[in-house]
Amino acid sequence: DTGVSQDPRHKITKRGQNVTFRCDPISEHNRLYWYRQTLGQGPEFLTYFQNEAQLEKSRLLSDRFSAERPKGSFSTLEIQRTEQGDSAMYLCASSLGLWDGPTGTDTQYFGPGTRLTVL
Amino acid sequence: GQQVMQIPQYQHVQEGEDFTTYCNSSTTLSNIQWYKQRPGGHPVFLIQLVKSGEVKKQKRLTFQFGEAKKNSSLHITATQTTDVGTYFCAGRGSGTYKYIFGTGTRLKVLA
Numbered sequence: 001d002t003g004v005s006q007d008p009r010h011k012i013t014k015r016g017q018n019v020t021f022r023c024d025p026i027s028e029h030n031r032l033y034w035y036r037q038t039l040g041q042g043p044e045f046l047t048y049f050q051n052e053a054q055l056e057k058s059r060l061l062s063d064r065f066s067a068e069r070p071k072g073s074f075s076t077l078e079i080q081r082t083e084q085g086d087s088a089m090y091l092c093a094s095s096l097g098l099w100d101g102p103t104g105t106d107t108q109y110f111g112p113g114t115r116l117t118v119l
Numbered sequence: 120g121q122q123v124m125q126i127p128q129y130q131h132v133q134e135g136e137d138f139t140t141y142c143n144s145s146t147t148l149s150n151i152q153w154y155k156q157r158p159g160g161h162p163v164f165l166i167q168l169v170k171s172g173e174v175k176k177q178k179r180l181t182f183q184f185g186e187a188k189k190n191s192s193l194h195i196t197a198t199q200t201t202d203v204g205t206y207f208c209a210g211r212g213s214g215t216y217k218y219i220f221g222t223g224t225r226l227k228v229l230a
């Protein structure tokens with residue numbers, strides 16, 4: 001399978017615990033996005049990486065959230081001191097970054113997501 | 120901050136009827152993308168629009184980008200049961216890599 005993979009698919013944790021999710025993008029995709037999606041809502045942008053550089057981060061994101069992409073390949077998203085409001089589906093997406101304006105496209109390929117439940 | 124609204128929130132149609140969802144941004148967009156998400160699935164890319172007034176077609180689907188690059192629409196002709204799902208627009212402003220997703224329109228097709 002050459003798509004975007006995420007691990008784990010499901011995570012149940014107790015309030016106050018730390019959790020870490022992993023995303024493996026499509027090989028050679030230099031752009032990587034993290035989103036959070038709750039029931040009935042659209043994906044909410046969390047952060048963006050271009051290769052190993054974290055170029056953009058949502059201002060709504062608390063400092064309990066941190067993400068890394070150390071070698072420009074896989075990425076991790078860590079949530080410290082989880083709260084019940086963190087319960088959501090965490091989606092990762094990657095793109096090739098063939099963005100060159102009118103003739104380019106920036107197709108985002110989404111992974112299956114990690115469903116987090118905080119008790 | 121940038122906001123993207125979509126209407127309607129829900130739409131039930133009889134199979135064979137047409138369907139349209141509208142997307143409106145509070146700010147001018149560099150480009151807009153459309154995604155489809157089936158129940159229990161993840162968003163799947165449909166198309167990207169970049170130019171003011173652009174119209175693109177994919178079989179029964181027609182996508183439009185407004186002249187002011189602040190609104191967009193997706194029209195499906197003669198819906199089929201396979202069209203069931205939630206359709207999201209996602210807009211990117213200038214000077215940012217961030218895509219803001221709309222609230223989505225959930226389509227149900229009655230056979």
